[in-house]
Amino acid sequence: MPKPSKSKLSGKVQTVLGPIEPGQLGITHTHEHLLIDLTCYFQMPEEASRRADVHAPLTMDMLGRMEKAWYYNLDNNQLFSVERAIEEVMEFKLNGGNSLVDTTNIGLARDPLALARISRAAGLNVIMGASHYVPVSYPADMSKRSEDAIASQIIRDLTEGVGDTGVRSGVIGEIGVVWPMTPDQRKVLRASARAQVETGAPILIHSGGHNDSPSEILDVLAESGADPKRIIMGHLDFAIQDRKALKRLAKSGCFLEYDIFGIEGSGIEYMGYEMQLMNDVQRLETFEFLIEGGHGDQLLCAQDVCQKRQYTRYGGKGYGHILGSIVPRMRRRGFTQAQIDKILVHNPARALTFA
């Protein structure tokens, strides 16, 4: 175990353009993707007629079937254009957004220099991810990699920069965990916790779709020295349906991230598995439940834009949905400005500051 060492970044937030003061973040989404290759989920459909969608460019007339076809239409899962990213993310900026975490990490085609370009062009603070996404995106030799090697790479990304780019990650995540957890996933979590101990960086989790997944993840991280108060537990929109389990998790003190605002529909299907998703009303009811229970200081929100069907130019809600539509609904429901500011400004600032 490396000894805890006070990082030079202590008290700062690290963006792709360098460290900033937490107070400079302003309105922040803690889980988005500006550029990403999500084709790790690709599976060739069995039926010939569905194969027609595999290589077809995404068009508006295909959107209706994207709830089923999202994982095999390649174009839908490729956000490769810097220009398009700038154009789409302006909806966030024009609605008052100032900063976002791009949780694209190893296995998802992380692109440090392009994120720096987008950050400069859009005038937004961008915080880049580190560590590994879900097992389908792992490098082929993951089972042979040591915990030490994984931790060293994460620490290097945070302290020296990714590859030879000089662009540094500011968050360890999104660490992908699926239910049930495998030994390799535990290994990545332990390595990530060690990287937090070494650098003071926040950890951000893609939880598995099971009521017990977030708590189990927290236990593995804490056993390796991670601080629950420096962990952002993401995807609670589908990870936790049971309020008792949610309450237990909240008591640990971790940040509670509802990060798929805008995705409603009937759930996400993937290879015979159906993910239960909340709709936006249920997300807001859950926020009210958590604020009522004294957990308003732990709430975070985002939209996890990672597919073209979420772009406005394809009829999606775009990066501006929370600020343009959800915040006015919060006000109508009786959220105070102070509660809204916590969720969008003050909690993200605490969550993203290096210890």
Ligand SMILES: [Zn+2]
């Ligand atoms: Zn994500």
